[in-house]
Amino acid sequence: MNLQDQHVVVIGGSSGIGLGVASAALEAGASVTLVGRAPEKLEAAASRLGNGQRVRTFTADVTEEAQVRELFQSRPPVNHVVVTAVHAYYAPIRQFDLAQARRTLDSKLMAAFNVAKHARFEGPGSLTFTGGVAADRPGPGGAVIASVNGALVALARSLALELAPVRVNVISPGWIDTPMWDVIAGAAKQERLEQHARRLPVGRVGVPADIGSAVLFLMGNGFTTGETLHVDGGHRLV
Template identity: 55%
Template sequence: MTHVLVIGGSSGMGLALARHLLDRDTSVTIAGRSAERLADAATTLGRPDTLRTGQVDITREDEVRRLLAATGTLDHVVVTAVDARDAYFPIADFPLDDARAVLGTKLLGPWLVAKHARVTPGGSITFTSGVAAHRPGPGASVLAAANGALEALVRALAVELAPVRVNAVSPGWVDTPVWDVLAGPAKAERLAAMAARLPAGRIGTPDDIAEAFTAVQRNGFMTGSVLHVEGGHRLV
């Protein structure tokens, strides 16, 4: 049975991906920092025969090494983990420690996963970039830099780790719990305003992104690529 590790699988896009994979008779391990959220996700998914959980902070190499030793050889690895709580500040007010934390989660964490993962030849590692690499807004300087660097990392690792395939999915605005942090009570208003701008006419859903991840996994001729799933955000 195919075994997929989803780091960031306890909520949002990662949780949706885990559900899609389990519905296709895939063995799935979801991992994240919060044991409580992992337990809640496992209860929600309800597949104790094919679902496992693992606690990890991907900015800590010892924890990444421990998780990937426990999972053994994998067919696919997906990293959706993100911590957006302190990712947006005007550059004049951006605390250096917060900037380093963003880079740790979005860039160095995925790099550590690629460093320690054991993936079958022809299998894949897929990271999560974001539209900020291409259409950054005010306050997104570090997030834009991290996503842009992550996409460069994808190309480098696709060469270095071949025949393991390395790609990224780049979402736009997606209705996930991250927006509860970023927008608070103004979440619905902000998402509606963006939906009105997008050629697709709506905000993305976690299922939209989950389908993109599964497409990347299934396409054995895709490596070193970034799949943009953002409703046309780069065009407006």
């Protein structure tokens, strides 16, 4: 896959899956803009990627319309946009904190509307949202993330028509070892991931590079739009 002379914006690129996507895009020759809220996380990610000339950062909250508008108006149109931002919130429905759940909706679903409204594309290009396996295999306490992931599938199908010729897809990861799990599981992270790995046909949980290469496919394959690509190690089968 050759992304020479192409510009990829990764919203959520300072951590986890977004950082894996940025790394894969850089390796394919693209220049990359990492977007997130915390400038220090963006700087750390940029230096970890170590490709000075081809890595830029932009501090923005994807839930804020003015900041997303500024992100895309402050640069020439881009080739590909990938959104991986999330406010992760898990709780049993009877103990639900609606304000927290709304933050998850804002960070993944309203954010997707916001980006689709303001992103400016050079050529046909692509827009990729990040859903997740919870849409198909919900777990207890995961109602809000399951709902948001499912909604993104419907949204991408709708936007694939509306934004054409820009292609709009969803990448749906299974469990990937990222800092998000420190928030969800805390000290139990390693134990939960190892337990899960033993259940999966592939015998391991994912790493961000597994999703990075799949997103490169969605960027590069000009005949794929309105699609959800599952990269979950067989999670939906077990």
